[in-house]
Amino acid sequence: MEAHKQSQQSGELSFARADKSTLVVRLVGDWHLRHGLPSAALVEKQLDAAPKPTRLTFDAADLRDWDSGLLTFLIGISELCHKRKLPADWSPLPEGVRSLIQLAEAVPEKTGARAEVSHSTFIEELGHEAISYAQGLDDFLRFFGEVTIAFAKLPFGKARFRRVDLMIIIQDCGANAFGIVTLVTFLVGVILAFEGAVQLQQFGATIFVADLVGIAMSRDMGAMMAAIIMAGRTGAAFAAQLGSMKVTQEIDALTTMGISPLEFLVLPRVLALFLMIPLLCVYSDCLGVAGGALVSATMLHIPLGTYLRETRAAVTLTDIFGGVFKAAVYGIIIAVAGCLRGFQCGDSSSAVGDAATEAVVTGVVYVIVACGIFAFIFNVIGI
Structure with missing residues (x-):
């Protein structure tokens, strides 16, 4: 099993093979956008690895809290599956996640609706750092x-x-x-x-x-x-x-x-x-x-x-x-x-x-x- 961890407080992503043709994507921990999350490119790398899987499924038994960051990650996986015409089994995911993914796939994205990715500004970086320090203080006070x-x-x-x-x-x-x-x-x-x-x-x-x-x-x-x-x-x-x-x-x-x-x-x-x-x-x-x-x-x-x-x-x-x-x-x-x-x-x-x-x-x-x-x-x- 190959594991990828973004940070001590963010979600963890790992992969396993249920069999030679099925790739299992395992989601662990809290998936919050403010902590930074793994990229769907990690899944793409596994899909291209030999032997190439013909089916994709999930293991969400250890998934805890989540927000829109998890949905963004899963929608990226959905796009990868559509490009490769690879069937994906979403049933192991929580019901709320499945409903939102179905809604996102039911409504096609408008042409030009997606904004170009831009580099973070100084103010954005400062905001992220402030949120990180506030989260660290919250963890310290809870533990105290x-x-x-x-x-x-x-x-x-x-x-x-x-x-x-x-x-x-x-x-x-x-x-x-x-x-x-x-x-x-x-x-x-x-x-x-x-x-x-x-x-x-x-x-x-x-x-x-x-x-x-x-x-x-x-x-x-x-x-x-x-x-x-x-x-x-x-x-x-x-x-x-x-x-x-x-x-x-x-x-x-x-x-x-x-x-x-x-x-x-x-x-x-x-x-x-x-x-x-x-x-x-x-x-x-x-x-x-x-x-x-x-x-x-x-x-x-x-x-x-x-x-x-x-x-x-x-x-x-x-x-x-x-x-x-x-x-x-x-x-x-x-x-x-x-x-x-x-x-x-x-x-x-x-x-x-x-x-x-x-x-x-x-x-x-x-x-x-x-x-x-x-x-x-x-x-x-x-x-």
């Missing part, structure tokens, strides 16, 4: 709601997952991530201090480098850098793990056994990242301050004790706990994005890599959006 329902079962002990899996994921999200978090956040502190020192030296206010680094790291940069690191490291890993399980049909096996994949696979991952990112955020804050202290001691000749006292005077508990709260939210966003892309993974090995890439992009974009929202809200309430 399902995860929230699974979380509601956790306090009552009704969520089914293995505690050992949670411990393994916590180790991977926490202790195993210390190395990369140490390197990146320390360098961020060094960069912030260096850039601040260059400007503050002009006013003789170099001591305020401690304020700059301490406040920036505790309020935003510590949580943000930890989240971006975990999106690229752990979010992609979640998508790849769940994508591989989907390709090997392990997720379908869990469903068959009556075990919720959301509870068994997603819940421990979200919980682990929710618990570990706040700790990594505090660790990032300390490393950023240490990086600033290094620059202050070597470039500005500020004693370590003076630097730490100035940092302690500038940074408040509100700044620290605000950053920790942001980090916890970022952790949920990254975990949900990674698991969602894993569940949306296609059925091929290459789709696993695509899912991991999309998980990183989705996680980072949503984290930055959340950071902007937090900045606005915290400013309004005066934090």
Whole structure:
């Protein structure tokens, strides 16, 4: 069987031979025009393949939602069959589809009625991208709601997952991530201090480098850098793990056994990242301050004790706990994005890599959006 997949959210098209003379066109999934659909040229290629079929039929057992895009595709197949005088069996299709196809074939097309195909304009492309992002946000929010329902079962002990899996994921999200978090956040502190020192030296206010680094790291940069690191490291890993399980049909096996994949696979991952990112955020804050202290001691000749006292005077508990709260939210966003892309993974090995890439992009974009929202809200309430 040869399969053709347009995208993770659009319909799938595959072919089979019931016998040497009958070509079976199998329609799977949601066939929506806004997602992009396979071309009838794929069917034409199969009709020309040896041995050439003398009859065409359909398999629509796994066809779900559809719109006019499916009708356009089927009418294109109908035209191919008419040109080749090839009989087509439309009976396996849904009744509504058959009725519309019969109506389209009963009324002949007027000469010149079909518009010439033109290239998409910038506005059209922009509209398609906006619809795609809106659909992606809708999928994210739906999946987030399902995860929230699974979380509601956790306090009552009704969520089914293995505690050992949670411990393994916590180790991977926490202790195993210390190395990369140490390197990146320390360098961020060094960069912030260096850039601040260059400007503050002009006013003789170099001591305020401690304020700059301490406040920036505790309020935003510590949580943000930890989240971006975990999106690229752990979010992609979640998508790849769940994508591989989907390709090997392990997720379908869990469903068959009556075990919720959301509870068994997603819940421990979200919980682990929710618990570990706040700790990594505090660790990032300390490393950023240490990086600033290094620059202050070597470039500005500020004693370590003076630097730490100035940092302690500038940074408040509100700044620290605000950053920790942001980090916890970022952790949920990254975990949900990674698991969602894993569940949306296609059925091929290459789709696993695509899912991991999309998980990183989705996680980072949503984290930055959340950071902007937090900045606005915290400013309004005066934090």
